[in-house]
Amino acid sequence: MKLNLRIWRQKDAAAEGAIETFELDGVSPDMSFLEMLDILNEKLVGEGTDPVAFDHDCREGVCGSCGAVVNGQVHGPDTETTLCQLHMRRFRDGDTVQIEPWRSRAFPVIRDLVVDRTAFDRIQQAGGYVSVDTGSAPDANILPVPKPDAERAFDYAECIGCGGCVAACPNGAAMLFTAAKVAHLATLPQGKVERDARVLAMVTQMDEEGFGACTNHYECTAACPKGVPIDAIATMNREYLRATFLSKEGV
Amino acid sequence: MSTQNPILDSKCPTGDIETRWDRHRFDMKQVNPANKRKFHIIIVGTGLAGGSAAATLAELGYKVTSLCIQDSPRRAHSIAAQGGINAAKNYPNDGDSIYRLFYDTVKGGDFRARESNVYRLAQVSNNIIDQATAQGVPFAREYGGHLDNRSFGGAQVSRTFYARGATGQQLLLGAYAAMSRQIQLGKIDMRPRREMLDVVKVDGVARGVICRNMVTGEYERYAGDAVLLCTGGYGNVFYLSTNAKASNVTASWRAHKRGAYFANPCYTQIHPTCIPVSGDHQSKLTLMSESLRNDGRVWVPKKAGDSRAINDIPEEERDYYLERRYPAFGNLVPRDVASRASKERCDAGFGVGPGGKSVYLDFAEAIQRDGEDTVRAKYGNLFHMYEKITDENPYERPMRIYPAVHYTMGGLWVDYNLESTVPGLFVLGEANFSDHGANRLGASALMQGLSDGYFVIPYTVCGHLAGRNLQPVSTSDEAFAEAEASVRERTDALLAVNGSRTVDSFHRELGLTMWDHCGMARNKDGLQQAIDKIGSLREEFWNDVRVLGSNEEFNQSLEKAGRVADFLEFAETFAMDALDRSESCGGHFREESQTEEGEALRDDDNYCYAAAWEYQGPDGKAALHKEDLNFEYVKLAQRSYK
Numbered sequence: 046m047k048l049n050l051r052i053w054r055q056k057d058a059a060a061e062g063a064i065e066t067f068e069l070d071g072v073s074p075d076m077s078f079l080e081m082l083d084i085l086n087e088k089l090v091g092e093g094t095d096p097v098a099f100d101h102d103c104r105e106g107v108c109g110s111c112g113a114v115v116n117g118q119v120h121g122p123d124t125e126t127t128l129c130q131l132h133m134r135r136f137r138d139g140d141t142v143q144i145e146p147w148r149s150r151a152f153p154v155i156r157d158l159v160v161d162r163t164a165f166d167r168i169q170q171a172g173g174y175v176s177v178d179t180g181s182a183p184d185a186n187i188l189p190v191p192k193p194d195a196e197r198a199f200d201y202a203e204c205i206g207c208g209g210c211v212a213a214c215p216n217g218a219a220m221l222f223t224a225a226k227v228a229h230l231a232t233l234p235q236g237k238v239e240r241d242a243r244v245l246a247m248v249t250q251m252d253e254e255g256f257g258a259c260t261n262h263y264e265c266t267a268a269c270p271k272g273v274p275i276d277a278i279a280t281m282n283r284e285y286l287r288a289t290f291l292s293k294e295g296v
Numbered sequence: 297m298s299t300q301n302p303i304l305d306s307k308c309p310t311g312d313i314e315t316r317w318d319r320h321r322f323d324m325k326q327v328n329p330a331n332k333r334k335f336h337i338i339i340v341g342t343g344l345a346g347g348s349a350a351a352t353l354a355e356l357g358y359k360v361t362s363l364c365i366q367d368s369p370r371r372a373h374s375i376a377a378q379g380g381i382n383a384a385k386n387y388p389n390d391g392d393s394i395y396r397l398f399y400d401t402v403k404g405g406d407f408r409a410r411e412s413n414v415y416r417l418a419q420v421s422n423n424i425i426d427q428a429t430a431q432g433v434p435f436a437r438e439y440g441g442h443l444d445n446r447s448f449g450g451a452q453v454s455r456t457f458y459a460r461g462a463t464g465q466q467l468l469l470g471a472y473a474a475m476s477r478q479i480q481l482g483k484i485d486m487r488p489r490r491e492m493l494d495v496v497k498v499d500g501v502a503r504g505v506i507c508r509n510m511v512t513g514e515y516e517r518y519a520g521d522a523v524l525l526c527t528g529g530y531g532n533v534f535y536l537s538t539n540a541k542a543s544n545v546t547a548s549w550r551a552h553k554r555g556a557y558f559a560n561p562c563y564t565q566i567h568p569t570c571i572p573v574s575g576d577h578q579s580k581l582t583l584m585s586e587s588l589r590n591d592g593r594v595w596v597p598k599k600a601g602d603s604r605a606i607n608d609i610p611e612e613e614r615d616y617y618l619e620r621r622y623p624a625f626g627n628l629v630p631r632d633v634a635s636r637a638s639k640e641r642c643d644a645g646f647g648v649g650p651g652g653k654s655v656y657l658d659f660a661e662a663i664q665r666d667g668e669d670t671v672r673a674k675y676g677n678l679f680h681m682y683e684k685i686t687d688e689n690p691y692e693r694p695m696r697i698y699p700a701v702h703y704t705m706g707g708l709w710v711d712y713n714l715e716s717t718v719p720g721l722f723v724l725g726e727a728n729f730s731d732h733g734a735n736r737l738g739a740s741a742l743m744q745g746l747s748d749g750y751f752v753i754p755y756t757v758c759g760h761l762a763g764r765n766l767q768p769v770s771t772s773d774e775a776f777a778e779a780e781a782s783v784r785e786r787t788d789a790l791l792a793v794n795g796s797r798t799v800d801s802f803h804r805e806l807g808l809t810m811w812d813h814c815g816m817a818r819n820k821d822g823l824q825q826a827i828d829k830i831g832s833l834r835e836e837f838w839n840d841v842r843v844l845g846s847n848e849e850f851n852q853s854l855e856k857a858g859r860v861a862d863f864l865e866f867a868e869t870f871a872m873d874a875l876d877r878s879e880s881c882g883g884h885f886r887e888e889s890q891t892e893e894g895e896a897l898r899d900d901d902n903y904c905y906a907a908a909w910e911y912q913g914p915d916g917k918a919a920l921h922k923e924d925l926n927f928e929y930v931k932l933a934q935r936s937y938k
Contacts, residue, residue: 056849073575075574075575077579080577080579083579083800087801091842094844095844096844096852096853098850100367102371102373102541103373103375103376104580104582105538105582107375107376107462108371108373108375108540109370110366110371125680130681130685132684132687156849156850159850162367162368165368166368166476166479170476170480171480173473174477175430175473176477177430177474178352178355179348179351179352179355179427179750179751179754180750182423182430183430184426185385185425185426185428185429185430185443186385186443188429189437189441191437191441192437192439195434195437196434198432198434199434199459199460199462202432202459202466205465229434235430236432
């Protein structure tokens with residue numbers, strides 16, 4: 046098939062960006078979206094034009110590197126699908142496809158479709174862990190965890206940190222990302238010891254990074270390639286309230 | 297190639313194998329807590345090995361600088377491991393033990409691994425499960441709340457712990473969380489989007505690295521007291537593999553050029569259950585977890601070239617060839633055995649799908665027996681991924697699978713302390729060669745990466761730090777200037793070629809040559825041809841590659857060009873190693889050396905050694921050093937899974 050591609054080009058963080066248009070022929074329905082960009086880039090290099098920069102790595106939907114807004118939709122039209130797992134059979138000959146980077150104050154553009162998501166790492170560093178030094182752990186079976194809790198914790202822990210939730214949110218909020226980690230650890234007994242300090246620190250960091258607030262649009266969970274459930278946010282809010290009232294460490 | 301070289305000393309302890317690691321730890325020099333903070337350790341890579349090492353060393357008080365190629369340490373390719381992690385907990389009460397895990401791993405590796413290392417790996421396996429659980433890794437559980445296990449290839453016990461089909465992701469996020477805590481505490485200086493391009497040696501000891509900042513193009517110097525390479529495997533030398541796109545050999549290869557020997561480069565794992573290639577545009581291959589072979593049955597039609605629809609092929613006309621050939625292990629034979637059996641059927645004309653290049657992996661029986669919901673609960677995310685890629689519903693029709701390059705057992709040679717032939721340069725995880733011999737068993741990669749990082753290096757690095765009287769070094773040392781200049785020169789040369797072919801076109805061509813001649817079956821003539829082709833392709837690359845842009849910008853073409861240039865050098869050493877080892881063992885199958893039934897036939901009289909290659913200049917010049925392998929506990933025998 047033949048596509049009209051409209052792609053955001055931006056040389057670096059300081060440069061002005063703009064949409065550029067490319068025609069691409071010979072797209073096979075079996076290609077992944079990123080393989081379509083690969084053949085575009087092969088063509089561009091042949092013509093002496095700088096290829097389109099985009100982050101990608103595992104190409105099997107789990108590293109969280111890739112992502113773009115395709116025709117206004119985060120990671121494209123399929124539900125629970127990263128950009129690398131989107132296939133061109135979802136498009137038709139002659140389609141126009143607009144491809145843009147994540148848009149968020151907290152995710153500055155590095156080049157073209159590549160953005161800086163280190164804000165997510167800093168939120169995690171603020172408290173997204175259990176403080177257990179290597180070697181100090183007791184036998185793994187000493188603390189039984191109800192199977193439904195373990196399954197629920199996994200649903201939250203499956204977040205790949207792609208940033209799609211932020212890009213999908215009209216407020217640019219990072220609530221689903223932050224809540225996924227808070228809820229994962231709050232659901233397990235191992236995470237309970239530090240639950241108050243964790244939620245307070247992570248929410249504070251989230252706010253400092255310049256992400257917006259949640260006003261219940263649920264766009265985040267709709268866009269999430271791993272289907273992280275929206276109730277994570279309710280859990281985080283509950284944890285936050287609890288910590289605010291109970292924490293000895295204060296807000 | 298010359299073979300008259302000193303035999304390498306693995307520094308393995310001797311005596312009773314059960315106490316070797318304890319005695320070694322006791323005998324090693326220690327660094328006291330106050331002195332630990334004076335030492336600075338540079339860690340390249342943040343996968344399971346690098347991430348766990350960084351967190352643990354920082355917890356102990358060392359200053360750590362951590363570098364990774366991705367935009368975040370959470371994205372290293374360990375994240376894509378699906379099926380599970382082995383440990384000898386024996387929770388299912390089915391006869392497992394440290395000794396059995398050790399035995400299975402040595403046998404699974406076709407007697408080409410070091411007994412001492414493998415025993416230690418089995419010993420610490422249980423600590424890994426404890427540690428990960430304490431971090432909040434959501435392993436699968438039984439209804440009583442205790443941890444669940446499943447089976448993997450090459451074992452007759454259930455010892456694999458798992459978190460649905462995302463065990464690697466969950467373990468990596470555990471290590472990443474532990475790292476995050478140390479970053480917050482200021483103990484780890486984390487530098488993402490950095491590519492290591494050289495190792496810096498001062499007075500013969502590894503004291504730093506040169507990196508390229510992938511956003512600005514600046515070259516950066518890092519100086520320290522030890523360097524840990526945790527940079528993964530080199531499966532992408534085949535272009536198509538299950539590795540992430542950024543996985544590469546560059547860090548290992550540049551270290552090799554600085555004196556680190558490369559061991560057993562030809563040992564490649566070709567995984568039996570991957571989604572087949574769909575066309576020339578293919579950029580990577582996707583693995584379907586080995587855990588699927590717990591319930592999926594592999595078959596092809598009994599009649600060659602049978603083009604009937606699946607449902608029209610009656611049960612008695614299906615050949616469940618793994619169950620037929622290997623009744624004791626059935627569909628759970630080790631990966632090398634399963635892959636070769638698929639290739640044999642397809643080569644003989646029994647394959648299915650386009651070009652007859654795949655076999656069926658069928659869940660009909662499991663779905664009938666346990667119900668679709670049970671199968672969905674176990675494998676839902678894998679089935680989902682399969683359907684995304686192929687547009688076929690595996691609940692309704694069997695998956696089609698074919699082997700693909702997945703893991704590399706070879707890597708930089710290390711001794712029992714995980715130290716390479718360059719003093720102060722340690723190599724962990726898939727990047728080293730030590731524990732899997734000629735074939736890795738399923739669910740053992742996660743175990744080895746975390747073993748090296750959490751439980752081995754924290755002890756063994758002390759021997760180097762406390763024993764070598766290291767003098768302070770700074771990045772203004774002339775060794776850093778020399779290394780930086782050589783890296784700059786190479787980048788400038790790549791940009792200056794300004795030829796007509798893209799980097800990817802060279803990489804694809806190299807991959808095809810490797811797959812044809814160094815893939816699942818190898819022979820003398822083919823390997824010789826490969827060596828010739830690689831040499832001429834490398835020459836063409838340096839005359840005709842086109843890399844646009846400049847160094848001083850975010851330039852993904854330039855990054856790729858540097859990696860492919862290194863693959864083009866490394867590939868020759870790979871092929872040379874495969875040519876030198878004229879026996880078959882594990883994943884290395886030389887057609888000249890097979891049993892009457894077509895199984896790999898080892899030649900223990902002549903090849904019971906690890907081959908460690910010393911770099912001696914470009915154009916594939918290398919000297920072979922041998923480390924003899926001794927089997928005191930697991931008796932050398934022809935592997936049998938019948």
